[in-house]
Amino acid sequence: MALSLNQLIQLNSTLITEHGRTFSDSYSYGNTDIELASGNTRRFLKPPKLNFSFSWNYCPDKQSMTVDAKAGRDFLYTTAFTNDPILLSIQSDRNNEWKNYTCYLSDYSESLVRQELSTQTKYYNISMSLSEI
C-alpha cells in the first residue's frame, strides 16, 4: 500500500521515492578573493551554484516496491547513465512550490544490499550528487 507523502524531489519531471532518502545541499562559490597589500580582501563576484547530495537506503529497484510507489533505483540508475543535463525539481519550500535546477551528475554509486527472491526485488544503498549548471 502506498503511503501518502509529499515528494521532495523530481528528476526530469519524475517523482522520486522518499524511501530511505536523505538530502543535503551546499553552495559552490566561484568568486576570486584577493588579499590586498593593506590586508583588506577584494572579491570579484560570480553567481553561486548549488551542489545537491542525495542518498537512499534500502531502496528497491522496482517502483511498485517503494513505500510511496514512486521511482526507485532502476529510474535513478537509468538517469545517472544518460549524458544529458538533468532537470532537478525540489519542493524545498513548504507551500508546494517546486524550484527547478538544471544540473549535471557529479557522482553516482550504489551497493546491492539484498535480493528478495520471493518478490524478485533487489534493494540498494544509493548515493547521488548533482551540481547546478
Added chain:
Amino acid sequence: MATFDSTFYNISFNASGQKFYFFTSTLIDAQVTSTSAVSINSLMLIERANASVASLSTVTATAALRESIGASVTVQASVISSLNVFSIGASISAGKFKTIISGFDIFRTGLVQDTAGIKQILAIDGVPVTEQTRKLDRNLKPLRTIATKWNGSRGVYYKPSNNKNSFVLQWTYIPGKRENAIDLFASRDYIKNIANNQNYHTLTIRNLDSNGLTKNTSNTYNVLVISYSETLLRRDLSNDEYYWSCSLTLDEV
C-alpha cells in the same frame, strides 16, 4: 499586561520595561502618535512583507524586512506616555499572511536596565539570528608572510591591517521559518538568503556585560561568505515546516 483587539494591540509597561510576543493573522491598524522619546531595539517584521517605517516622530525603530509578495505593510508605532501605553501595529493592504511582531527591548528615557529575556548573540546585516542550537567558532587568520632565509631563520612580514577573524556558525534542527524558532529570530530561510548573497555582510557579536542587566555593547565585522552547507533533517508536514542543520563560514574582509 497586554490586551488585544481587532484593530491594534496595546501593551502596558511598568517602569522597568517588558518584552512581549504577538501573533496575529488578522489585519491590524496602525496608530501613530508619539509623545515621548522611546528607543526601540530590534523591532522586527517577519514573513512576507514589504514594509516602510512611517513617521515615528521621536520614536526610533529598526525594521528588518523579508521578501515581498506584493502586499505592502506600513509599520508604525506609538507611545502614549501619560498612560504608559505602547501600541504597535501594521496595516496590510493586500495578501493574506501572518504578521508576527517579535520580541523587542524597550528602553524608556533614562532607563538603563536591559530586561530582555532571550538575548541574541549574533546579528547578520542587523537582523538577529536564532540562538536555537547555535554554535559559534572563531578563528584568527594572521595576515603575514613567513619566509625562511638561507640560514634557516625565519622572517615574518606583517600586513598593515589587523589580523582577520574567521567565523564558523552552525545550527542543528532549526526551522525554515522564524516563527517556529524558539526565540522567533531569523532562522534557516534567512541564513540561506545571506549565503546566496555574495556581497559583504555585517556580523554583529554581542558582548557580555558585567551583570547581565545593562545595555549591551557589541562588535561589528564586515564579512564575506566563504561556504554554506545544509542538510534536511525532517519535514514536519503537519505544521508545514522543514528542519535543517546548517553551517555557515564567514571571513572578515
